[in-house]
Amino acid sequence: MKIKWGVIGCGGIADRRTLPGMMLADNAELVAVMDANLEVANKVKDKYNAKYAFAKFEDVLALDEIQAVYIASPVFCHKEQAMAAAKAKKHILLEKPMALTSEESQEIADCCKAEGVKLGVGLMMRFHGYHQEMKKLVAAGKLGDVVSMRAQLTCWYPDIPNNWRQNKDLSGGGALMDMGIHCIDLLQYITGLKAEEVTGFAQTQTFSYNADDSAAIVMKMNNGALAMVDANFNIPDAAAKCKLEIYGTKGSIMAEGTISQIEAGEVSVLISDDSLGYDASQNRDELTPVKLDVELGNMYTKEVTSFGNAIANDTEPEITAEDAILVQRICEAAYKSSDSKVISKL
16 A cells, blocks of 8 residues: 655755655655745656645645645744644654644644544654664663663754754754754663653854754663763764764663664674673773674665554554654753753653
């Protein structure tokens, strides 16, 4: 069964990543695209051989043949568009963050539930082959008890006039909300742990826009482990490795380059011998790292395929609104902590 899709906000990430991924999904058919700039919509329509191009999202929702919409418009548009889509009985794959605030995101989720439509959220890095394998290793107890973890995502994002992502009133937040949100979600997803307390710093250090261009947070997880996330808009793309590290009582996982818009990077696993006792010399040469070898693909294809399967089989989407609202609440708690200089309890 092929799900017939409409795309609302077809420029940006939709054109760069999600639509190329959708074209590879066996259960997806692109019908209509929309952008506020009709010229952009027409170019995308021709590029991906869609039937229709529109400048108003209402025109997409009016098409009876469309079963699902992917919403990748600016965040300040999400609530209106998602709630209208739900009332039009279209299933919704919504980019993160779901809305400007977690309260608005919950309104969207409640509306979708009331209208009987499925709602998934674009935390696509969960579909990375390495991240899924890392989750299996942790779940199997290979690392023992998780005690510490860290994730990083950065890019270079200088001042751009009238850029909505650089205006916190239009985006909901800067580097932390736009990119750190993936790191927070991945740490929780891979370990199965949830944050309970958050402290953080978020600031505009390098550029002049009013959203944060640099942020760092520490979370205390529900098993007592500490988790650190740093997100930056002021580090050149080639200068950071976007690392993901998980440490446990029996070993560790260290990844470089997996937190990305493409399935790439490398992952090393170190597992200790249970017979090892305390080593006063703290010799760190005892263990040999093992590189993970998994089949990599396209996260966006997997994301679209997965959501289409949830529609076809009437099952819960793999990435739910509840998941996305939690990570948004964590970001908001970090902002609150940064502003008030106190630890925020969730």
